[in-house]
Amino acid sequence: MTSTITSSEIRLVSRPRGLPTLENFERAQSELAPPRDGQVLVRNLYMSVDPYMRARMHEEAYMPPFQPGQALTGAAIGEVVQSQASGLAPGDIVSSAYGWREYFVADAADVRRIDRPFQPVSTHLGVLGGTGLSAWVGLNLVDVKAGDRVFVSGAAGAVGSIAGQLARLRGCFVVGSAGSAAKVRMLRDELGFDAAVNYRNGDLLGELKAAAPEGIDVYFDNVGGEHLEAAISIMRPHGRISACGAISTYNDERPSPGPRNLFEIVTKRLTIRGFIVLDSLDQMPRFLAEVTPLVAAGSSFAKRRSSRGSTAHRRHSSTCCAAAMWERCW
Amino acid sequence: MTSTITSSEIRLVSRPRGLPTLENFERAQSELAPPRDGQVLVRNLYMSVDPYMRARMHEEAYMPPFQPGQALTGAAIGEVVQSQASGLAPGDIVSSAYGWREYFVADAADVRRIDRPFQPVSTHLGVLGGTGLSAWVGLNLVDVKAGDRVFVSGAAGAVGSIAGQLARLRGCFVVGSAGSAAKVRMLRDELGFDAAVNYRNGDLLGELKAAAPEGIDVYFDNVGGEHLEAAISIMRPHGRISACGAISTYNDERPSPGPRNLFEIVTKRLTIRGFIVLDSLDQMPRFLAEVTPLVAAGSSFAKRRSSRGSTAHRRHSSTCCAAAMWERCW
Numbered sequence: 001m002t003s004t005i006t007s008s009e010i011r012l013v014s015r016p017r018g019l020p021t022l023e024n025f026e027r028a029q030s031e032l033a034p035p036r037d038g039q040v041l042v043r044n045l046y047m048s049v050d051p052y053m054r055a056r057m058h059e060e061a062y063m064p065p066f067q068p069g070q071a072l073t074g075a076a077i078g079e080v081v082q083s084q085a086s087g088l089a090p091g092d093i094v095s096s097a098y099g100w101r102e103y104f105v106a107d108a109a110d111v112r113r114i115d116r117p118f119q120p121v122s123t124h125l126g127v128l129g130g131t132g133l134s135a136w137v138g139l140n141l142v143d144v145k146a147g148d149r150v151f152v153s154g155a156a157g158a159v160g161s162i163a164g165q166l167a168r169l170r171g172c173f174v175v176g177s178a179g180s181a182a183k184v185r186m187l188r189d190e191l192g193f194d195a196a197v198n199y200r201n202g203d204l205l206g207e208l209k210a211a212a213p214e215g216i217d218v219y220f221d222n223v224g225g226e227h228l229e230a231a232i233s234i235m236r237p238h239g240r241i242s243a244c245g246a247i248s249t250y251n252d253e254r255p256s257p258g259p260r261n262l263f264e265i266v267t268k269r270l271t272i273r274g275f276i277v278l279d280s281l282d283q284m285p286r287f288l289a290e291v292t293p294l295v296a297a298g299s300s301f302a303k304r305r306s307s308r309g310s311t312a313h314r315r316h317s318s319t320c321c322a323a324a325m326w327e328r329c330w
Numbered sequence: 331m332t333s334t335i336t337s338s339e340i341r342l343v344s345r346p347r348g349l350p351t352l353e354n355f356e357r358a359q360s361e362l363a364p365p366r367d368g369q370v371l372v373r374n375l376y377m378s379v380d381p382y383m384r385a386r387m388h389e390e391a392y393m394p395p396f397q398p399g400q401a402l403t404g405a406a407i408g409e410v411v412q413s414q415a416s417g418l419a420p421g422d423i424v425s426s427a428y429g430w431r432e433y434f435v436a437d438a439a440d441v442r443r444i445d446r447p448f449q450p451v452s453t454h455l456g457v458l459g460g461t462g463l464s465a466w467v468g469l470n471l472v473d474v475k476a477g478d479r480v481f482v483s484g485a486a487g488a489v490g491s492i493a494g495q496l497a498r499l500r501g502c503f504v505v506g507s508a509g510s511a512a513k514v515r516m517l518r519d520e521l522g523f524d525a526a527v528n529y530r531n532g533d534l535l536g537e538l539k540a541a542a543p544e545g546i547d548v549y550f551d552n553v554g555g556e557h558l559e560a561a562i563s564i565m566r567p568h569g570r571i572s573a574c575g576a577i578s579t580y581n582d583e584r585p586s587p588g589p590r591n592l593f594e595i596v597t598k599r600l601t602i603r604g605f606i607v608l609d610s611l612d613q614m615p616r617f618l619a620e621v622t623p624l625v626a627a628g629s630s631f632a633k634r635r636s637s638r639g640s641t642a643h644r645r646h647s648s649t650c651c652a653a654a655m656w657e658r659c660w
Contacts, residue, residue: 055597062597224592246593257587262554263576265604267385267392272602274595 005032005041009071009101016057019251024057030071032105035084039105040094042078046122047099048129050074050158054250062276074099075130077114077121093117095124118295127162127295128288134244134277135163135220136287139170141273142240144218146171151212151231153199154222154247156183161191163220163244168192169294172218175211177204177227205230215239223248229259235268243274334361335371339401339431346387349581354387360401365414365435370424372408372441376452377429378459380404380488384580392606404429405460407444407451423447425454448625457492457625458618464574464607465493465550466617469500471603472570474548476501481542481561483529484552484577486513491521493550493574498522499624502548505541507534507557535560545569553578559589565598573604 007030016024035041053074056066066072076099080092085108088094094111098104114124126132138159144150150167154160155176164187168174175195176187187196195211197204208230217239219231224246231241249256264270337360346354365371383404386396396402406429410422415438418424424441428434444454456462468489474480480497484490485506494517498504505525506517517526525541527534538560547569549561554576561571579586594600 228592243592243595245596249593255590258589258592260585260587262558262573262588263579265573265602266575266606268604269606269609270602270604272595272600274598274600276596276599279599 004034005103005105006030007032007101007103011071012057012066012068014068015059016054018253020054020057028071030101032103035082035105038085039107040080040085040088040111041082041103041105042094042096042098042111043081043103044076044078044099044101045093046120046125047076048074048125048131048158051245051247051250063278072100073097075125076100077125078104078111080111088113093121093124095129123295126158128292130277131158132162132291133280133284133287134159135166136291137277137280137283138220138242138244138275139163139166141275142218142242142271144170144172148172148217149212149214149236150174150218150220151208151216151234152176152193152220152222153227153231154178154245155187155193155196156180157222157247159244160220160222161187164193165191166291167218167220168194173212175208175216177208177223199227205233208234218242220244221246225249225256225258229261232259232261232264232268232270235264235270237268239268239270241270241272243272334363335433335435336360337362337431337433341401342387342396342398344398345389346384348583350384350387355402358401360431362433362435365412368415369435369437370410370415370418370441371412371433371435372424372426372428373411373433374406374408374429374431375423376450376455377406378404378455378461381575381577381580393608402430403427405455406430407455408434408441418443423451423454425459453625456488458622460607461488462492462621463610463614463617464489465496466621467605467607467610467613468550468572468574469493469496471605472548472572472601474500474502478502478547479542479544479566480504480548480550481538481546481564482506482550482552483557483561484508484575485517485523485526487552487577489574490550490552491517494523495521496621497548497550498524503542505538505546507538507553529557535563538564548572550574551576555579555586555588559591562589562591562594562598562600565594565600567598569598569600571600571602573602 008027009030011026011028012024013026014024055061056063059065075097077093077095080088080090080094083089088108093114095114096106096111098106117124144167150172152160152164152174155164156178160176164174164176173194176193177197177199178184178187179198179200181198184196184198187193197207197211201207204226212234215234215236216231217236219241221228221241221243222245225248338357339360341356341358342354343356344354385391386393389395405427407423407425410418410420410424413419418438423444425444426436426441428436447454474497480502482490482494482504485494486508490506494504494506503524506523507527507529508514508517509530511528514526514528517523527537527541531537534556542564545564545566546561547566549571551558551571551573552575555578
């Protein structure tokens with residue numbers, strides 16, 4: 001084929017202030033030249049929409065900012081449609097950083113073939129992609145082990161839901177927070193969390209104390225702000241905090257003040273460690289070796305399997321931790 | 331002798347709200363029975379007045395609170411006056427937790443004899459006591475090594491001044507903050523800091539940026555609050571924070587909000603570690619083995635020796651880090 005392909009894509013039009021609105025984006029058409037030698041044409045099947053992308057909409061971001069007028073980027077899973085590259089054939093499932101568009105043409109080196117894809121293939125964006133890696137790296141960073149009492153915020157989110165389940169499988173007591181009664185039920189009834197609280201009830205600290213009366217040893221922080229303050233407040237001596245993200249602050253036009261109880265870092269001898277999954281891509285093989293069998297087993301990943309299939313699969317396309325910059329994580 | 335000894339002592343009368351006032355304390359007389367078998371009578375020569383004591387004036391403290399009506403306690407250096415204990419003789423210099431009083435009677439096990447005391451003997455309260463140990467433990471906690479750019483807040487204080495000098499001796503670039511022009515001069519001209527800023531000038535962040543244009547790798551935090559925010563702001567990726575105290579907050583009636591830039595813990599992959607020197611008393615011998623020769627050398631401890639003697643000696647009786655609970659640290 002030599003004709004061009006028309007693809008639609010989502011572009012940033014203007015940098016949002018506060019909560020993004022539709023006006024900050026546009027759907028546009030682009031014409032793609034057919035793949036040349038060593039290239040493939042891919043049709044995207046799934047893409048990931050992630051909190052860190054909000055940070056990239058700022059002019060000053062901790063990774064290269066999105067540029068107005070250009071298509072957004074992000075992790076995606078697609079199917080090879082045409083190939084001029086050896087080792088890649090039509091029908092192959094590949095992951096890439098070319099999200100936010102229908103089709104793309106790329107060098108073979110810019111996609112990664114997934115040998116035995118799970119169904120749905122979005123699993124490789126989620127629990128077996130950067131999302132899962134983020135959860136796993138964040139747990140390892142603070143040495144989460146059997147017997148730890150672990151609190152996960154944003155626990156119904158992509159990273160949080162996996163962090164909580166992995167901690168549970170390691171023999172931890174796990175409590176999660178989420179923002180609706182339905183999510184709280186899912187955490188408890190489907191994902192096997194020992195306890196879950198709805199932070200929108202208005203008394204996060206009180207509910208946490210009730211859910212974890214002996215306090216917590218580990219806090220997996222996706223949220224920051226009030227959650228971080230509450231977590232510090234119920235931490236036991238020598239507690240550890242894995243700082244993965246701070247969703248509560250991403251849409252702030254002005255930075256919000258932080259927790260009022262940071263002196264407890266001293267009095268409780270706490271450790272806080274921030275991380276970005278991008279630094280740990282070399283651990284992907286070790287991560288996949290450990291977690292792929294859990295996903296394959298399905299029901300063992302969550303304590304109670306939902307009749308709709310492995311819950312780990314069901315959470316794949318949710319939002320993901322800001323730190324999970326897995327565009328290069330495929 | 332069998333007559334009682336009259337000693338004066340300082341008692342807590344009421345729990346201060348905000349800044350303590352004289353009315354919160356009283357000077358009172360007490361009658362001491364002569365030492366019995368195994369006991370000594372000690373006359374105090376020096377005592378330490380430390381920030382952590384402010385925390386103990388609250389009803390809820392991170393260590394047992396002071397009780398109204400009772401004498402305060404704290405680290406002190408004294409001279410044995412009478413002894414009924416083997417191994418202790420009149421004239422011996424001892425350290426104890428019986429500060430805030432002129433004389434005390436105690437079991438021999440509750441004092442520690444200092445074999446070859448430095449002059450002034452208060453050195454053993456300061457650089458060779460809990461103060462010095464706090465500085466040393468805090469530096470080791472975040473692995474401070476040659477080439478690190480280190481910022482120390484409360485740098486003219488007892489712990490900060492030693493932390494800065496030890497870091498300098500390890501081959502670090504060291505910048506300190508203090509609250510007056512005279513202290514800033516002392517840091518630069520006597521203690522050998524590479525740079526020093528006066529936080530009362532009103533632009534801490536701006537002055538810090540100018541003093542450490544390449545940013546910092548380590549922050550030794552004695553202050554919290556605005557200092558912590560500024561330090562996070564100029565930290566380089568993978569920076570480390572040793573959380574020793576939060577002087578800026580100790581007199582708050584209501585807790586102040588924390589830094590607004592905590593998300594940088596994630597984006598810069600920072601590590602924050604809180605500590606209390608009490609946990610590290612077993613390291614005292616190793617600390618003394620390393621730091622005693624530096625103090626003995628005098629001029630080598632500070633880069634430039636003041637004509638008034640070793641500057642390390644001169645800082646011994648200042649206030650000390652809240653975390654330095656060296657009552658048991660002698």
